[in-house]
Amino acid sequence: MMGHAPEPLSTSAPAGTTAVPGLIPDLVPRIPWPRWVFIITALAAGALIISCLLCVACCCHRRHQRPRKQPKDKEAVGLQSARSSTTAHLVQPDVDILESSSEGARKWGRLLLSLEYDFGSQEIRVGLRQATDLKAEGTADPYARVSVSPQAGHRHETKVHRGTLCPMFEETCCFPVPQAELSRTTLQVRLLDFKRFSEHEALGELHLPLDTVDPQHVLERWYQLGPPGTAEPKQIGELCFSLRYVPGSGRLTVVVLEARGLSTGLAETYVKVQLILNQRKWRRKKTSTKKGTTTPYFNEAFTFLVPFSQLQSVDLVLAIWAHRLQFRAEPVGKVWLGPRASGQPLQHWADMLAHARRPIAQWHHLQPPREVDRALGLHPQRRLPRPRS
Structure with missing residues (x-):
């Protein structure tokens, strides 16, 4: 009819249909939570999703990435390049420096000797008491070889002591030394590790000039052993x-x-x-x-x-x-x-x-x-x- 006004459109959807575009706006007012809770939750979810994506990307990148080789011409850093005295002790020293310092400070053990000179028979009496702190791989079978320097061939060997680095010798030997040659005579004691079928290994040596001791009194004291010599005098066979x-x-x-x-x-x-x-x-x-x-x-x-x-x-x-x-x-x-x-x-x-x-x-x-x-x-x-x- 021309005289009637148009009827307004109904906002409700017919039965059996779903209004998809207006679903979330309709549900939000019905939830009894404040609006800032939704904002924080959305931001946290977004940050969590972004973090997971970044972790997955980094893992894939590292898996496919090859390790880089160090350049051969890279400059080595040692104590010589660190000139500052305040930082030198924080740098680990070179292996060569450690080996040289340990070799120089190595101890070869000690030897307890007693010396007495008989003016009547003109001979030196040497008493070998004991040795301590001998250096060897594990245990050793040490014995001592005693001689005096100007006399060739005349020497004394002690008994072999099995499986010890602190042998108790308790042996005495005598060497004829004229009184006039006493100041030019040197006592030599050589400690060796006994090997039945191979060359005996030297454990240490002592070279004691007799002009440094008093021949009129019986002297008994500890002596520091030194490194073994390069070679012994030539043997007969x-x-x-x-x-x-x-x-x-x-x-x-x-x-x-x-x-x-x-x-x-x-x-x-x-x-x-x-x-x-x-x-x-x-x-x-x-x-x-x-x-x-x-x-x-x-x-x-x-x-x-x-x-x-x-x-x-x-x-x-x-x-x-x-x-x-x-x-x-x-x-x-x-x-x-x-x-x-x-x-x-x-x-x-x-x-x-x-x-x-x-x-x-x-x-x-x-x-x-x-x-x-x-x-x-x-x-x-x-x-x-x-x-x-």
């Missing part, structure tokens, strides 16, 4: 042999194995094995002759009948004899074993008795023949009769 003793049958078996380090110019060499009973020559045998070599190999066995009751009165001497070019045979060096011996020979003899019925082999340094003969002090009587086998 070495001899390897084994010993075996059977107490029941009284059989002493000596197997001469080989020698080494002999001087050149020896045309023929052989070994004499001699038994001495009560300081008198008793029995003797010898090996075959080896020609033109400084390392002769023998591997020959000799058996002697020595009753157990006489074992403490027997000395065993092995001597290397040689024919030099156009000269007669003469002894090159000797090794003396037995209850009256000392050092390594005495230790070898004791090991033979401690391990009865088992062969005990060992290398020995040869000693000058005159020195061994003087130490044996043989009587010039006729030989004793051989026991019946």
Whole structure:
């Protein structure tokens, strides 16, 4: 009709339909929360979503990124570049500096000695008491070798002490030194680690000039050991042999194995094995002759009948004899074993008795023949009769 006004549109949606555009604005007024809560929640959710996205992006970037190599020509930083005295102690020193400082401050142990000079017999009496704080890898088998400098070849070896770095020697040795040469004499003590089949390792040395001590009084004090020398005086040579003793049958078996380090110019060499009973020559045998070599190999066995009751009165001497070019045979060096011996020979003899019925082999340094003969002090009587086998 022309006279009627138009009816207003209804704001309500018909039944069965959903007004999507007006859903959130209609729900917000109905929730009894203030408007600022919605704003803070929206900001927090947005910040959380952005943080998660950034973390995922960083992880993916690091996974695909390759590590960069340091440039080879990068300048090394050491103590020399840090000139400031206030920051030098904060920088770790170089390894070379640490090694040199530790080597310089290394201690080689101490040795307790007693010295006494007898003006009547004109000899120096040296008492080796003990050593402490020896340096070795783990434990060692130390022994001491004592000599005086002007005299060549005359020396004393102590007993070997097993598995210790603080050996108790308690041994005394004497060296003839004229009073006029006392001020020019130097006492030398060398500590070594015993090795049965290889070169003995030096543990420390002591060089004591006798003009620095008072010979009129018995002196006993501790001395600091120094580093071992580069090399010992040239040796005559070495001899390897084994010993075996059977107490029941009284059989002493000596197997001469080989020698080494002999001087050149020896045309023929052989070994004499001699038994001495009560300081008198008793029995003797010898090996075959080896020609033109400084390392002769023998591997020959000799058996002697020595009753157990006489074992403490027997000395065993092995001597290397040689024919030099156009000269007669003469002894090159000797090794003396037995209850009256000392050092390594005495230790070898004791090991033979401690391990009865088992062969005990060992290398020995040869000693000058005159020195061994003087130490044996043989009587010039006729030989004793051989026991019946």
